[in-house]
Amino acid sequence: MFLKEYINDVLKAAKSLLTGMKVTGYYFTHRKEIITEQYPDNRATLQLAERFRGEVVMPHDENNQHACTGCSACEIACPNGTIKIINKFDIQPDGKKKKAIDTFVYHLELCTMCGLCVEACPTSAIKMANTFEHSVFNRNQLTKRLNQPGSKIREGVE
Amino acid sequence: MFSLEGITKAIDTWLNAHFNSTVVLLAECVLVGVAAIALFAVLGLGLVWMERKVAAVMQIRLGPNRLGPKGIFQTSADTLKLIMKEGLTPDGADKFLFNLAPFIVMIVAMLVLAPISFAKNFQIWDINIGVLYVSAVSSLSVIGILMAGWSSNNKYSLLGAMRSGAQIVSYELSAGLAIISIVVLTGSLSINDIIQSQQNGWWIFKGHIPAIISFIIFIIAVTAETNRAPFDLAEAESELTAGFHTEYSGMKFALFFLAEYINIFIVCSIGATLFFGGWMPLHIGNWEAFNHIMDFIPSSIWFFGKTIFLIFLIMWFRWTFPRLRVDQLLNLEWKYLLPISLFNLLLMTVVAIMGWHF
Known part of the structure; x- marks a missing residue:
């Protein structure tokens, strides 16, 4: 009885070791499995994951319009004060005043790329871009204005 | 046809023609020493590179690929760096033993090289107890490791050295028993006789299941004896920083590092000699034509091919x-490997006495 258990133990051990060696052996014989990215050699063909978080951008359409209502939800969501929203009041044709965005200030040097602002935005006005080569010689260049000059809120976005 | 035997013969005749016998002996001693050191250097550089490449591909990486084609000069650059570094001796260390230890480990590795047959009639020292000599001398390296661990005056080093001592002393047994099972089949301790006995097939094929079991035990035991993962407790990076060579730097560290790879080469060449016929080409029984074709591949290529495979x-x-x-x-050693190898030795003896092997 003891001997049977003993031999079983040895055979089980051998089987589990061979299973492990099969995995590494598979990788050794299949070089296409290699996942190393040879950056910066492959800069031109670099494929980044869709969910990669490089920096916050505000997409504008061809009429230079964005979807930001200036609600400041992103500013409140940001854990380290990266975003500062400066609002103004537009006079609409019917004479009413309406809150609109004047400047969307984004401090890239403070940003930890957590993506909470993108999640907080009710109108999907901002998103995370794939760019990651952010180095500059002057740190002033890291303070960005995300809404383009002369841009307006898109019609129908409330 | 290329053969290492031809080169040594040519050098020997040229020396004998020009000098008297004493000078010839001295010159040949120097040449053998230079050749051994050159082999060590090439092996150290080549095996470290091979290790890094194999590791990388198995972990789905690329490994060194910047310095030369496929990163082949990476290890040379690393060696250059180690030569430039300061070989520090700690204040609290036993300075004499501390500086002696890496050389002991290295010299032991060099001594084991003597009876190994690299190619047909290409051997430094053909002694009739070659296998015994190898297993006796290779266990001396534990003295160097214990010396390094003790003299470093460092708890990590001491723990690593003690673990290494326990490990080598216990695994020596099953490695020895695995070797003996082949010696039982051959009836000789001489490396040359063992290779000659595999003229009509390697022992791993001729010796049935007992030979395969003893090969598996041998490979496990020598992995433990050379302190390599999964038995690298002596230098376990995650627990003991670097084990017995924690305090070593520069070239003295490089010697330990080199000795590890030399020891791997030596135990693998012993394994190749015992189980895969050393430099003996792949011969199958009486297939004259097939055996003849295999003989065309130089014996040194057979030897190094088998060793590198192991x-x-x-x-x-x-x-x-x-x-x-x-x-x-x-x-693993005392409850599994040792009883199994003792039983296997009994089985092998029965096979040898009854003449059941081919």
């Missing part, structure tokens, strides 16, 4: 298996 096997182990705990390590 080295690859040991590297495969290292990059697959997790490290054992000390108690698991000793359990």
